[in-house]
């Protein structure tokens with residue numbers, strides 16, 4: 001039934017960000033309502049149910065830290081948690097904190113308009129809800145707008161098609177079937193080995209090869225779990241100060257200052273240990289091309305060693321971007337999968353996909369007949385979910401229009417002209433370059449303190465000044481261009497979406513540094529923000 005209600009806050013999304021936000025706002029005594037498009041909590045982990053889906057941050061670190069009893073009582077079964085286990089964890093948290101009663105599922109927010117006279121957000125949903133709230137929190141996720149490529153004939157395919165980011169809940173049985181997988185990003189790299197073990201045949205269509213590090217996933221080591229749990233608070237505190245919000249060994253030496261022998265030994269050690277910590281092997285891998293080349297060549301040689309057919313190995317070995325400048329992948333037997341007799345690789349860079357036909361995929365080299373197509377083609381990252389909602393701030397200004405040349409935010413938390421509209425892990429914050437849960441907790445905590453600050457002073461609104469926003473955008477660009485990241489055509493740069501402006505979307509200054517900046521800004525009375533009462537809000541209209 002449609003409702004007409006007013007709340008203190010509307011939260012859009014019931015992933016890890018929305019769940020924690022709801023919890024914190026309730027603790028402030030606020031009435032918050034969550035709208036969630038899915039039928040249950042979990043966000044990314046609700047939608048991405050493809051075979052092999054797994055987190056590439058270690059499970060002991062990919063969990064909430066705000067509640068010690070919660071982190072002590074929960075046990076992860078593996079070093080890297082699988083999607084079903086993370087989804088169970090999200091459900092457990094929702095039950096434990098009794099969150100579901102304030103979440104309306106199967107409901108998409110369609111618009112959010114700011115009423116400057118009343119300093120209220122008017123929010124509408126696809127279920128006919130029309131509600132108002134002082135605060136509107138976009139907990140919509142960075143990688144939640146799944147994207148299908150514009151390939152001619154895409155909808156003419158006669159068989160079933162799937163997107164990794166919107167996988168059927170009942171699962172898919174590929175037994176005896178010929179499957180095409182389009183894309184070789186993190187999702188494909190996790191899914192391909194699992195699908196290949198089941199399907200009759202898999203053809204992988206690769207446009208850009210990616211660097212992937214073996215996960216060395218294993219059942220949880222009891223001693224390791226105990227090490228974390230025996231001093232969780234201290235370990236978490238260290239993680240929060242790290243560049244990525246993940247506690248792992250960072251070498252502060254340059255790759256170029258050590259001998260070839262020491263360099264190779266360091267790479268070997270990290271390769272054997274597995275996971276994204278590989279990129280911490282030396283301090284300058286993301287800032288110095290020559291240093292980066294040594295790591296990239298190490299991984300290329302590993303690929304050459306794992307893949308039996310030298311031609312296939314060369315196609316799989318990335319050469320067009322520095323390692324780490326596209327999201328580094330973590331896998332279980334990805335490269336080895338190409339040694340299987342039932343797996344074929346098509347180099348789409350050499351022979352582009354021309355069309356999808358009723359029978360399969362046609363490239364410049366010919367048609368490959370398949371029964372199923374898996375699109376592992378990614379997301380409209382960081383801005384896609386926000387752009388899908390009609391968001392209008394002061395004077396009817398449209399957020400998507402304001403961001404036509406790229407997102408503009410202050411701290412990745414707010415955008416000028418949109419009072420009381422908050423983004424959790426928005427563009428301009430470390431977000432996807434970090435352990436998402438660490439960044440989510442930091443934003444939610446900061447935001448909760450900010451709202452408490454306003455309430456304690458009888459203030460109604462907060463919004464960034466134009467100068468503060470311009471300064472933050474300039475700073476974000478400046479820091480990004482000190483690294484090798486902008487040189488890759490990645491989704492970090494918006495390069496995977498035709499027509500999307502090429503702007504480096506997340507903030508690369510590091511989680512620890514960023515947290516200090518946010519805290520200093522709050523301590524200085526929310527420097528760079530304009531705080532106001534209702535009258536000021538109306539006067540500024």
Ligand code: NA7
Nearest residue numbers: 149183184185186187188207208327376377378379491496
């Ligand atoms: P990604 O990393 O964006 O990967 C998408 C893949 O799909 C990538 O290999 C693309 O190649 C490929 N792609 C996209 N469009 C096409 C067309 N038209 N033809 C051929 N290939 C195409 O998405 P994922 O879901 O794997 O991972 C997203 C993030 O989720 C991941 O980084 C983790 O943070 C979790 P391209 O590189 O653009 O040439």
